[in-house]
C-alpha cells in the first residue's frame with residue numbers, strides 16, 4: 001500500500017483545460033472519493049494516476065516516488081470500472097487470476113490468492129462460471145476480485161456501481177467499505193453520486209470544472225461547505241440558498257430576509273447583502289408569529305420524514321423533519337433556525353464568509 005501525492009497537475013485536451021492545477025495528498029490506507037458533476041474531470045484525474053493519460057504539468061508521486069514517466073503496468077495500481085471489462089470466454093477463476101498468470105506467478109500462489117479473494121467476496125461457488133451466467137452485482141465482485149488478487153499499491157475505482165440498481169448499489173457500497181476495512185488499501189473512488197461520497201469516504205474531494213472546490217471529511221463538507229457549489233452539491237434535499245442582509249443595529253448583528261430577523265450572527269460580520277445557506281433539517285417550524293413567517297406551498301412525505309416546501313417572502317425554502325405534520329398548502333407557519341445551522345456566503349463570489357452563529 002502507498003500514499004499518493006499530486007502537485008500542480010494540469011491536463012488539457014487540445015486547447016481545452018480539463019484539470020487546472022490539482023493539489024492533493026492521499027495518505028497510505030486512506031479511502032478518498034472524488035465527487036462532482038459529469039465532465040468535471042474526475043475520470044481524467046484517475047486515468048492520470050493510473051498512467052493511462054499523460055500529465056501535461058505537475059508531479060505525481062506514489063509511495064514518495066515520482067511516477068509521471070512510469071508505464072501503467074509498472075505503477076502497480078488496480079483499476080475497477082463501471083463496465084466490468086471481464087473476459088467473456090474465461091471463467092470467474094481465470095478472469096480473477098489472469099494478471100497473476102501473466103506474471104508467471106507460481107500455481108500454488110495463484111490458487112491461494114484466488115481462494116482468499118473468492119472467500120472475501122462470497123464468490124467461492126461461482127468460480128467455474130462464465131461472466132454471462134452472473135448477475136450485475138456478481139460481475140462487479142469478480143472485477144473487484146481481479147483487483148484484490150494482485151495486492152496492488154492502491155485501488156482506483158471509476159463509478160463501479162453506476163450500472164447496478166439502487167438496492168444493490170447500497171449493498172455494494174457497504175461491501176466495498178468492509179473490504180477496505182479488511183485490506184486497508186489506499187483507494188481513490190470516483191463517483192458523481194454525493195450519497196456514495198458521503199457514505200464511503202474518509203475524505204471527499206469535491207470537484208467542479210477541473211478545479212478542486214473543497215477537501216474534507218463528509219461532515220466538514222456537509223456542515224461547512226467552502227462555497228455555494230459544494231453547498232448545493234452535497235446533501236439531499238439540498239441546502240437552502242437564500243438572499244438576505246446582514247444588519248448591525250442596537251440589538252446586535254442580525255441576518256434578515258425582507259424585514260424579518262432570522263438569526264443573530266457574530267458582531268464582526270460584514271453588513272450588507274449576503275447569501276445564506278441553511279440545511280433543511282436545521283429549520284424548525286413554529287406557530288405563526290414565532291420567528292419569520294412563511295407560507296406552506298407543498299408537503300412531501302417520504303416515509304422516514306416530511307419535506308415541507310415553503311415560501312419565505314418570495315424565496316423558496318425547504319424544511320425536513322421526522323415529525324408527522326398536518327400542514328396544508330396556503331397555511332402560514334413560523335420558521336426558526338437552529339443554533340449553528342447557518343452558513344454565510346459572499347453574494348459576489350459564492351465563497352464562504354464565516355461560520356456564523358445563529
Ligand code: ADP
Nearest residue numbers: 013014018036037038039040041042043044045
Ligand atoms: P468526469 O469523469 O468527471 O465525468 P472526464 O474526466 O471524463 O469527466 O472529462 C472531463 C472533460 O474532459 C469533459 O469535458 C470531457 O468531454 C473531456 N474529455 C475527456 N476525455 C477526453 C479526450 N480523450 N479527448 C478530449 N476531451 C476529453
Ligand code: MG
Nearest residue numbers: 039042043044
Ligand atoms: Mg467519469
